[in-house]
Amino acid sequence: MQNILEAPFLVEMVRTAANMYAHGWDERNGGNISVLLDEAKVSEYVDVNAVIRDIPTGFEAPSLDGKYFLVTGAGKYFKNVRYDPAHNLGLVRLSGGGRTARLLWGFTGGGRFTSEFAAHMMSHAARLSADPASRVVMHCHPANLLAMTYVHDLDERAFTRTLWRMCTECIMVFPEGVNVLPWMLCGTNEIGEATAEKMKTARLVVWAQHGIYGAGRDLDETFGLIETAEKGAEIYLKTAHLPVKNTITDHQLRQLEVHLGLKVREGWLD
Numbered sequence: 001m002q003n004i005l006e007a008p009f010l011v012e013m014v015r016t017a018a019n020m021y022a023h024g025w026d027e028r029n030g031g032n033i034s035v036l037l038d039e040a041k042v043s044e045y046v047d048v049n050a051v052i053r054d055i056p057t058g059f060e061a062p063s064l065d066g067k068y069f070l071v072t073g074a075g076k077y078f079k080n081v082r083y084d085p086a087h088n089l090g091l092v093r094l095s096g097g098g099r100t101a102r103l104l105w106g107f108t109g110g111g112r113f114t115s116e117f118a119a120h121m122m123s124h125a126a127r128l129s130a131d132p133a134s135r136v137v138m139h140c141h142p143a144n145l146l147a148m149t150y151v152h153d154l155d156e157r158a159f160t161r162t163l164w165r166m167c168t169e170c171i172m173v174f175p176e177g178v179n180v181l182p183w184m185l186c187g188t189n190e191i192g193e194a195t196a197e198k199m200k201t202a203r204l205v206v207w208a209q210h211g212i213y214g215a216g217r218d219l220d221e222t223f224g225l226i227e228t229a230e231k232g233a234e235i236y237l238k239t240a241h242l243p244v245k246n247t248i249t250d251h252q253l254r255q256l257e258v259h260l261g262l263k264v265r266e267g268w269l270d
């Protein structure tokens with residue numbers, strides 16, 4: 001058995017948590033990450049039959065039964081993940097139709113998966129249906145996106161179009177746009193179901209007055225999605241109160257669509 005602290009999937013998770021903290025997206029225990037792992041990879045580092053304890057999930061996710069996830073812990077500070085991965089992260093296998101998470105490593109000291117585990121697992125299920133290569137769900141509280149939900153219309157087409165116009169990269173990185181949920185009680189199955197529903201059509205889901213969810217094929221891609229949307233929101237906030245002299249037009253966005261062969265959300269360009 002190899003040392004899990006040297007597993008590429010663990011090293012990448014630790015680096016990503018540190019980077020998210022460094023970006024100011026994860027104050028205190030804010031934010032959470034989950035990564036779907038292959039059994040073959042997991043087996044190189046842990047005995048998959050040695051269950052430390054079972055943790056009830058409080059929801060069902062039949063399509064994820066038997067799947068392995070590396071996930072951040074509830075109430076754990078992202079700034080601390082790199083100093084004590086075993087305390088702040090856990091590796092679980094879902095069983096019983098998703099009703100139980102069997103702990104195989106981590107969450108030392110009696111910890112458990114993030115309070116947003118429902119939103120993560122339901123989002124994984126939704127994204128895997130849309131893209132079988134999807135592996136990562138990431139949630140955080142980037143200040144500019146969050147601020148934007150206080151001053152911008154929450155209509156997702158309007159919200160997306162504003163972001164697309166803020167920097168040329170935005171439509172290239174998230175041509176399907178950004179979906180938006182109104183404020184809802186976090187840490188519940190209800191917000192999990194609502195997030196998953198939104199995840200069917202986009203990899204980014206804004207939680208108004210709370211933060212954002214991103215999903216992708218790896219940690220880099222998912223981080224980059226949020227990073228790009230957050231940059232768009234930053235430019236918006238830097239310019240929203242100023243007289244706008246120039247913008248990116250729908251014609252120019254269409255040029256990008258054609259030039260790069262983007263699959264832009266139907267009907268979201270004029």
Ligand code: 13P
Nearest residue numbers: 029031032074075114115
């Ligand atoms: P957790 O510490 O349970 O992951 O919660 C953080 C958070 O961002 C809740 O939305």
Ligand code: ZN
Nearest residue numbers: 030031140211
């Ligand atoms: Zn949050």
